[in-house]
Amino acid sequence: MASDAKAQTEVKEPELDLDIDGDEGSVEGNSRWYTDTVTGAELADYAPVKGCMVIRPYGYALWENIKEALDGMIKETGHSNAYFPLFIPESFLKKEAEHVEGFAPECAVVTHGGGKKLEEPLIVRPTSETIINYMFAKWVHSWRDLPLLINQWANVVRWEMRTRLFLRTAEFLWQEGHTAHATEEEAEAEAKTMLECYRKLAEDWLALPVLTGEKTERERFAGAVRTYCIEAMMRDGKALQAGTSHFLGQNFAKAFDIKFQSQAGQLEYAWQTSWGVSTRLIGAVVLGHGDEKGLILPPRIAPIQTVVVPIYKTDAEKETVLSSCRELETALKAAGIRVHVDDRDNHTPGFKFNHWELRGVPLRINIGPRDVAGNVVEIARRDNQEKMRGVAREGLPATIKDLLETVQKAIFERALKFRRDNTVKATTYEEMKTILKDKSVFVETHWDGTSEDEGKIKEECKATIRCLPFAFEPVEGTCMYTGRKTTRRVIFAKAY
């Protein structure tokens, strides 16, 4: 009986159909790879509510690590966390004209509470500019109250038609920063400062190189004067917007009457910003690093940085090997390494290798009886499948720490090279159309078109302007679409 139960519990690891490297004939294949990887690695699961997901412990631990890194940067730059209500009176949303136009179609609406119909429907926050700025108006009176630098970690709801785990879900988790300043310059600098935090988060923690730049009017946040963004390239050549920071000018200050007495004694409207990143970043990590075996997690955010797999046949071997694994676990933990010993006795080492590879654990340490005898271990890197045999047990915590740093850099460099290899220049629209027909790449081109032009190109090529990268110096050229002279260059790409 017991063995029956055991057989039944052998977890079926999904057999991944992995065509991640951009066979554009099978976007469907890539989509399936993504879903299989996210669910197979137990990052998330589908919820019984349309468009919603359950973030499972492994996915949530990843989010906690990302959150901790960013929260540190948010606080270091002088911001405080706070918490504002989930519900927003419908009338609030309508106070900023562009804002309501952008968000109204995506709203979930509470019409009943405590068994009664509400006098005014409540919107489940899709973002909190309106309710936060209502409060700012109560708190800001003088230049001494500024800058007001607030962040909140919260859930938000946007009723999306097509959803994908982490990338686009009806409910997601995020942080949203909201600030008020005495001058335009200061607010502008704030928007850039936070974009730089996002760049650091993406590059230094998630190992994802990003382009920083400004959005065109068409892709701007509803209610913003300027929207800045970080854009990453996924392993299939598509772009993913990983974070945005908005300079709001005085739009919301005027809508919510946030006025202050300046040092010169004048009553003035505040200048504002807002900025956010979400659980979408997890999708970016999956699509930005993964391969046919599953996830590849950057060591700095990996919930488990090193897994230890004991290898034995006899009971005597088991005892020796497991006790060696435990000693190593203690030593690695003491060195601040997130380690897990896979001591399950109902799975083979081969099964465990696949299990942890699918979950993207950066390093695996295999320990068998001969390793114990020789005072060595075998180390396998997840990112490049490299195996190191006979690594000295002495000083292993330091070896592992160095290796984790090496892996962190290696996957960043790999992603950077991939982006370079998949960024091409186009000088005519025909050229760009041909390029994007065959594959997904970043197309660098001169641009002087309108929002309508962008709309037409999106229909024809499925590509949009991801941003006007800050790194692009003005260079005289010809707009590939209108033929007009311009110094402005942009990146076109298909995007998630």
Next chain:
Amino acid sequence: MASDAKAQTEVKEPELDLDIDGDEGSVEGNSRWYTDTVTGAELADYAPVKGCMVIRPYGYALWENIKEALDGMIKETGHSNAYFPLFIPESFLKKEAEHVEGFAPECAVVTHGGGKKLEEPLIVRPTSETIINYMFAKWVHSWRDLPLLINQWANVVRWEMRTRLFLRTAEFLWQEGHTAHATEEEAEAEAKTMLECYRKLAEDWLALPVLTGEKTERERFAGAVRTYCIEAMMRDGKALQAGTSHFLGQNFAKAFDIKFQSQAGQLEYAWQTSWGVSTRLIGAVVLGHGDEKGLILPPRIAPIQTVVVPIYKTDAEKETVLSSCRELETALKAAGIRVHVDDRDNHTPGFKFNHWELRGVPLRINIGPRDVAGNVVEIARRDNQEKMRGVAREGLPATIKDLLETVQKAIFERALKFRRDNTVKATTYEEMKTILKDKSVFVETHWDGTSEDEGKIKEECKATIRCLPFAFEPVEGTCMYTGRKTTRRVIFAKAY
């Protein structure tokens, strides 16, 4: 002009009308003290949505410290954090009969999404047993999948008629643990383990002594077999339920079909628990320690543990004193102390003293020119108003660390003594009625009544059975209400 602006920015500290120590003639006075303190100390503010609050940075920092302490304990005891959807299909709530009866009247209902009427209304989670257990049923197949130990930090919504900041709000933040086990014993032990974590959180971190015990049937969680709780006494003698842990038996497992194959090969229903504490704990800290000057915060959770107030008259003094304050700030930070230098130049030292006393900062260091010259500082304790003059600057970080520990213990001891002084025994109902007419205390008494009896007593005395304390050994006696022989003793009290 500039001086006009300055005059206008002088913040008005609320003048507190403080009658906290339980003049029962003026519950209203106490209620006002509470609201004035919470808003005056900038812990929270009223939101423009009925029954909702805004948790301001100082209040949220307090919550972050509480959360970090508890999250550590939750993880040490083997639980993982995860995240489940905000929305629950209406039909889910109805699957457990008692559960829906308990929560349906408090629900907020989403009827429209993305501009359309929903086929099935969605409930904004009042608690997540139903949706989490729906997922558990998908994940649990074998005894090897158990125990399943999950926690989530989330916002929940309960449409309350009468709300009070932190104590009872339509939306609040909390953690809710949900676990599934192979045996009844294990689930029962889990419910007790988590209650013990809550006791530690309350006593070791919040400095609030609590009674641990079991609720009567009348006060039990809707859907639980047994509800355990921690109950604290506030400074006005009333009780505040600070956390609950529920043994759910197989109620939800049966409603959601959470079955597993046991080691013996049988298909069995899982045994479960759930447990939670919320932002209500902040209300408990306010009411459990505060005095006529405002908050008294336990050092271990205080956002600012020590404030440094520079005292000077001339510009030369200012320079000397401020640079001394900055040096001290660096030294204290290096020692891991949360310190803030109040260098505002538009407020007097006296204003600053009141400002930080209202906010409950445990220690204040005053530094004037003579202190700098003498290489000493003055330290003022918030809890007992004691002042220490001429404290040696050398070794000050260690002095402060010790003092913070001393204060932490002192306010716990003060609260414990207060509870002892305000716990009385009653042997007849008449006696209890007389006691509770004059004041709010804990009444210890033998009890063998029914839920209906409890209801009548609540109507007549406004008091309820807070719990059957674990600490009470069975002692032969007579039920004060029914006159029946019983060994069961309970605590009656008026409660928040």
